[in-house]
Amino acid sequence: MRDAAPALRVLKKRSAFLAVAAHRKRWVTTAFVVQAAPQVSGGDGEPEGESVPVIGLGLTTSKKMVGKKAVDRNRARRRLRALAREYLPLWAQTGHDYVLIARKDALTLDYERLKRDLRWALGKMGLGRD
RNA sequence: CCAGACGGUCGGAUGGUCGCUGCCUGCCCCUAUAGUUAGUGGGCAGGGAGAGGAAAGUCCGGGCUCCAGACGAAACGAUGCCGGAUAACGUCCGGCGAGGGCGACCUUAGGGACAGUGCCACAGAAAACAAACCGCUUGCGGCCUUCGCGUCGCGAGUAAGGGUGAAAAGGUGCGGUAAGAGCGCACCGCGCCCUUGGUAACAGGGGCGGCACGGAAAACCCCAUCGGGAGCAAAACCGCGUAGGAACCGCGCGUCUUCUUGCAAAAGAAGGCACCGUUCUUCGUCACGGCAGCAGGUUCGGGUUGGUUGCUUGAGGCGUCUUGGCAACAAGCGUCCUAGAUGAAUGGCCAUCUCUGCCGCAAGGCACAGACAGAACCCGGCUUACAGACCGUCUGGAAAU
RNA sequence: UCGGGGAUCGUCUAAUGGUAGGACAGCGGCCUUUGAAGCCGUGAAUCUAGGUUCGAGCCCUAGUCCCCGAG
Numbered sequence: 001m002r003d004a005a006p007a008l009r010v011l012k013k014r015s016a017f018l019a020v021a022a023h024r025k026r027w028v029t030t031a032f033v034v035q036a037a038p039q040v041s042g043g044d045g046e047p048e049g050e051s052v053p054v055i056g057l058g059l060t061t062s063k064k065m066v067g068k069k070a071v072d073r074n075r076a077r078r079r080l081r082a083l084a085r086e087y088l089p090l091w092a093q094t095g096h097d098y099v100l101i102a103r104k105d106a107l108t109l110d111y112e113r114l115k116r117d118l119r120w121a122l123g124k125m126g127l128g129r130d
Numbered sequence: 131c132c133a134g135a136c137g138g139u140c141g142g143a144u145g146g147u148c149g150c151u152g153c154c155u156g157c158c159c160c161u162a163u164a165g166u167u168a169g170u171g172g173g174c175a176g177g178g179a180g181a182g183g184a185a186a187g188u189c190c191g192g193g194c195u196c197c198a199g200a201c202g203a204a205a206c207g208a209u210g211c212c213g214g215a216u217a218a219c220g221u222c223c224g225g226c227g228a229g230g231g232c233g234a235c236c237u238u239a240g241g242g243a244c245a246g247u248g249c250c251a252c253a254g255a256a257a258a259c260a261a262a263c264c265g266c267u268u269g270c271g272g273c274c275u276u277c278g279c280g281u282c283g284c285g286a287g288u289a290a291g292g293g294u295g296a297a298a299a300g301g302u303g304c305g306g307u308a309a310g311a312g313c314g315c316a317c318c319g320c321g322c323c324c325u326u327g328g329u330a331a332c333a334g335g336g337g338c339g340g341c342a343c344g345g346a347a348a349a350c351c352c353c354a355u356c357g358g359g360a361g362c363a364a365a366a367c368c369g370c371g372u373a374g375g376a377a378c379c380g381c382g383c384g385u386c387u388u389c390u391u392g393c394a395a396a397a398g399a400a401g402g403c404a405c406c407g408u409u410c411u412u413c414g415u416c417a418c419g420g421c422a423g424c425a426g427g428u429u430c431g432g433g434u435u436g437g438u439u440g441c442u443u444g445a446g447g448c449g450u451c452u453u454g455g456c457a458a459c460a461a462g463c464g465u466c467c468u469a470g471a472u473g474a475a476u477g478g479c480c481a482u483c484u485c486u487g488c489c490g491c492a493a494g495g496c497a498c499a500g501a502c503a504g505a506a507c508c509c510g511g512c513u514u515a516c517a518g519a520c521c522g523u524c525u526g527g528a529a530a531u
Numbered sequence: 532u533c534g535g536g537g538a539u540c541g542u543c544u545a546a547u548g549g550u551a552g553g554a555c556a557g558c559g560g561c562c563u564u565u566g567a568a569g570c571c572g573u574g575a576a577u578c579u580a581g582g583u584u585c586g587a588g589c590c591c592u593a594g595u596c597c598c599c600g601a602g
Contacts, residue, residue, distance in 0.1 A: 012473050013473080070504055085148090
């Protein structure tokens, strides 16, 4: 155990989502889109006294990308949340915010496939941790 | 057994593992306190709970919250056989009328067309105070190698027949007649009156009329009943923060009487009449307020963030329960607590079991919970979507006895 | 959450309750050496399901989809 497990913090404000999107760093897989941006220290971030490194997580499931049924959007969001909670603290660099945008295939693809895609996307963006 | 009608119930289960959101208990920290203790604070551990029959569409009705001074009328909207249930309803129950089905049963916006206005295209002679195109009958006059039951013209009568149309002004039969006609009669229909049953819608019976009354109100409309507006992003509190603005429009300083002060001008008080303002689109009556630099309207500028409450115990669910009622339902008794999120939890992955579907003669194999679908203040309904399973009552048919 | 509007040939757009019309595009022909333009002809539609009516694009009810507005 090199350092303490990073804490997950949920993005709650529209401005935070827009800030991540404006950074224009993203990678697309069949089931989802990953957007990432370094956290702004001074802004609405947590105080610096935080001992544990922080990873920000935001989820987007739109009617346009996933489907018009609320059941499908809920399912896609929950699968992506489970994926992110399990593997982002292991694989992603701390001090960044990540936004996952679900696509239609997030409903049907294997969980193992989602895992590989997430790791691959993080590596391609240069934000992976061995 | 086959076909069908109606009503109801359910709509995966068990386990492992990693997580999420409230609640309860215990411990630790923080804050307050001298302390006991307290907390709307934070963390950890344990326990227990965690989407639906439609959560959906947002089509009705309420509760609740805020806004508005009261009432009435108009306007607008909704409903529309009768009775009942209900907090209320456009819902439900029971009945009536009409229509459909062999039947169980199903469907039904079903008030008013002498209060009024308008419509009924095309076709047809005529489409609503009826009407004479072809016909039918007949009077008068003319015509003739044919004097007829012929033919032509003018007039009168006629709604039986033809033809048009969705609809042609009661239907069928008999009488009647020059031919016909509710012209007369019988039955049916229609209208009015009386009467019996029924709370009523309505149904049965009797009499009279002699056809007068076409359709359509899901055309406008009339009548009756109901409805103030907005919606939990309502609303309240705490904290932070901005501003206590600017421009334009509109309105307004009244008048009379009495009293007091005063020589007077004038000032003050009370009352009346105007005027202005206050509820919802308008109007009216009443009430309240005002006699002043301020209440009103429009536009611009600024701002529109965080937390707590509202927030889940309620017109609540369940019962081979009791009583009343045909029923909807009501009353009583017993019992249970059963989601409260807010960038929004109720999940991810795996295994087993049945159920289902497909392939196969079969053993078996494959897909593997597969339908519709996710709470957002809460209830009662309606409507729409739905794989499959089960239960009950009844109808028609077949077979057996 | 609340409110408003709409759906007609492939596209745009008309139609007092009475034969669904027009333009562009398409297809065929004429003209031309060929094409364009022009001329002639031709196919093609009322969002869905019920109801009222003799008759519905129009009226009523329910549903589907789309657009707009307010907070």
